Amino acid sequence: AQSVAQPEDQVNVAEGNPLTVKCTYSVSGNPYLFWYVQYPNRGLQFLLKYITGDNLVKGSYGFEAEFNKSQTSFHLKKPSALVSDSALYFCAVRRDSYSGAGSYQLTFGKGTKLSVIP
């Protein structure tokens, strides 16, 4: 079984300050990790993914995430938050190897609501 935990339901940050949205995961084998963002009445939009290689992954809109295998974490970060970053953020995990039907399902966390205060 695989799972994702996003320990914070909500994160508030002032505009211009750095932001971090936390994510820890559990999966058999090596993980593929993803961050998606959801704006009101919109579907999920892909931000970035970790497959292998460099632990620091850069993505869209200035976001980056750091993969830490020992802590099984994949925290999302941005050096300077914008009001327009306010949205719902989802971390997701998938295993890297096939072991039967359903192996490639993407398992999401419950989401973290990010509010950037002007």
Place this chain on the structure above:
Amino acid sequence: ETGVTQSPTHLIKTRGQQVTLRCSSQSGHNTVSWYQQALGQGPQFIFQYYREEENGRGNFPPRFSGLQFPNYSSELNVNALELDDSALYLCASSLGQGLSGANVLTFGAGSRLTVL
């Protein structure tokens, strides 16, 4: 290129009824998956279709069924609706053999189903 489109955007049904939700994949994508997002929760995997066959299923009962058509569009059917089926249903498409864990999913805006 067009993204993933879903219809209808909103619908209301009563318990026991049946519903069909539709999805058009992003151009060139050959794999479609469906997710259920209950209020305040993350999306939960329902199933995935590749080459018109279901090749993965989450923890959902058989009254949730689907189809994928030769043009890669898809339908999600839910029979005998229950109150707990009220949710946002998301369709996602991806490009690949359907068996690559690294594939990025492109999501539609969803169909919001309310069951009364």
